[in-house]
Amino acid sequence: MSYLSSLLPFPTPSFDAAEFWHYCSKRQLMFQTCGECAVSRHPPVPVCPNCNSKSTTWTEAPHVGKIFSYTVVYNASHEAIKDNLPYNIVLVEFEGLEDLRLVSNVVDAKPADLAIGRNVEVIWEEGPGGQLLPRFKLNRE
Numbered sequence: 001m002s003y004l005s006s007l008l009p010f011p012t013p014s015f016d017a018a019e020f021w022h023y024c025s026k027r028q029l030m031f032q033t034c035g036e037c038a039v040s041r042h043p044p045v046p047v048c049p050n051c052n053s054k055s056t057t058w059t060e061a062p063h064v065g066k067i068f069s070y071t072v073v074y075n076a077s078h079e080a081i082k083d084n085l086p087y088n089i090v091l092v093e094f095e096g097l098e099d100l101r102l103v104s105n106v107v108d109a110k111p112a113d114l115a116i117g118r119n120v121e122v123i124w125e126e127g128p129g130g131q132l133l134p135r136f137k138l139n140r141e
């Protein structure tokens with residue numbers, strides 16, 4: 001069962017994001033990394049915003065990240081999501097990938113469980129059309 005309704009529409013990935021989603025389909029959380037200055041970025045774009053290089057490699061994120069920020073949503077912005085209230089939206093950051101943050105959800109957290117700096121661990125959930133989505137669970141270690 002998915003954290004949010006499987007009735008939510010899934011966006012069509014852009015040309016640049018297709019490779020990110022391809023890695024996700026293999027349960028790999030990979031981020032674009034500049035082949036010149038080695039700065040990682042997300043969402044994927046064709047040119048490095050740090051040095052303007054078009055050279056791109058991919059870097060696998062650690063499986064554990066930290067909550068950089070979060071919010072809890074109490075009002076449904078889409079009809080398909082009204083039964084999921086309240087739900088959280090988190091920004092997750094990863095050691096070694098400075099200034100890169102991933103928007104996601106923590107699937108096992110009540111609002112009071114969320115805290116900036118709390119460790120979370122990536123899990124994979126099947127979304128609309130069978131696409132695997134990177135979501136997170138609380139890291140209780």
Ligand SMILES: [Zn+2]
Nearest residue numbers: 034037048051
């Ligand atoms: Zn660069």
